[in-house]
Amino acid sequence: xxxxxxxxxxxxxxxxxxxxxxxxxxxxxxxxxxxxxxxxxxxxxxxxxxxxxxxxxxxxxxxxxxxxxxxxxxxxxxxxxxx
Amino acid sequence: xxxxxxxxxxxxxxxxxxxxxxxxxxxxxxxxxxxxxxxxxxxxxxxxxxxxxxxxxxxxxxxxxxxxxxxxxxxxxxxxxxxxxxxxxxxxxxxxxxxxxxxxxxxxxxxxxxxxxxxxxxxxxxxxxxxxxxxxxxxxxxxx
Numbered sequence: 432x433x434x435x436x437x438x439x440x441x442x443x444x445x446x447x448x449x450x451x452x453x454x455x456x457x458x459x460x461x462x463x464x465x466x467x468x469x470x471x472x473x474x475x476x477x478x479x480x481x482x483x484x485x486x487x488x489x490x491x492x493x494x495x496x497x498x499x500x501x502x503x504x505x506x507x508x509x510x511x512x513x514x
Numbered sequence: 515x516x517x518x519x520x521x522x523x524x525x526x527x528x529x530x531x532x533x534x535x536x537x538x539x540x541x542x543x544x545x546x547x548x549x550x551x552x553x554x555x556x557x558x559x560x561x562x563x564x565x566x567x568x569x570x571x572x573x574x575x576x577x578x579x580x581x582x583x584x585x586x587x588x589x590x591x592x593x594x595x596x597x598x599x600x601x602x603x604x605x606x607x608x609x610x611x612x613x614x615x616x617x618x619x620x621x622x623x624x625x626x627x628x629x630x631x632x633x634x635x636x637x638x639x640x641x642x643x644x645x646x647x648x649x650x651x652x653x654x655x656x657x658x
Binding site: 437439440441487490491492506508509510511512513514 | 545560562564565568590601602622625626627628629630631632633634644645646647652
């Protein structure tokens with residue numbers, strides 16, 4: 432399946448783009464992360480410390496072991512700092 | 515019952531003018547850009563278009579239900595904000611004081627740690643570090 436993968440804040444900067452379209456067979460977010468990290472050194476560096484990465488599936492917060500299911504959009508970003 | 519995301523400045527007095535008619539208690543909080551002793555000229559606030567608006571509305575509705583709020587308002591800005599500018603506000607209206615205070619604190623705790631916003635510092639020499647989330651802010655969610 433094809434997914435839109437979005438990056439925000441320093442993840443966007445380290446990866447070098449705000450979004451990309453990814454073909455994947457990953458069943459979970461964690462499997463997708465492994466695929467992305469294997470793409471090149473920028474992805475690998477940005478996704479090296481997963482304790483600093485938060486995830487949203489179709490704009491709802493999710494955790495790394497969440498199944499991708501029918502999600503169309505996956506976003507990766509650092510812990511939020513609103514307010 | 516308003517959640518609004520915007521680039522432009524807003525007038526807190528104007529926002530509160532017709533807010534919470536009939537309530538017995540109104541609480542409002544606003545957050546400003548700190549200069550941090552001159553280290554900081556501005557903040558750049560990034561958001562996740564679509565998800566941010568949904569999260570703001572969801573937390574407002576959750577607070578209304580939990581604390582029996584008669585009205586609530588969340589306004590959060592994005593883009594470049596200079597030191598001293600207002601970043602955001604929340605306001606809550608309830609029958610009694612306790613629900614209004616608790617509702618406002620609940621909204622602030624959720625917005626700080628769970629609404630998709632990211633702040634970056636801009637110093638005299640240009641863009642600097644991304645602001646790191648604080649453990650206290652994460653811990654604050656546990657009480658709800």
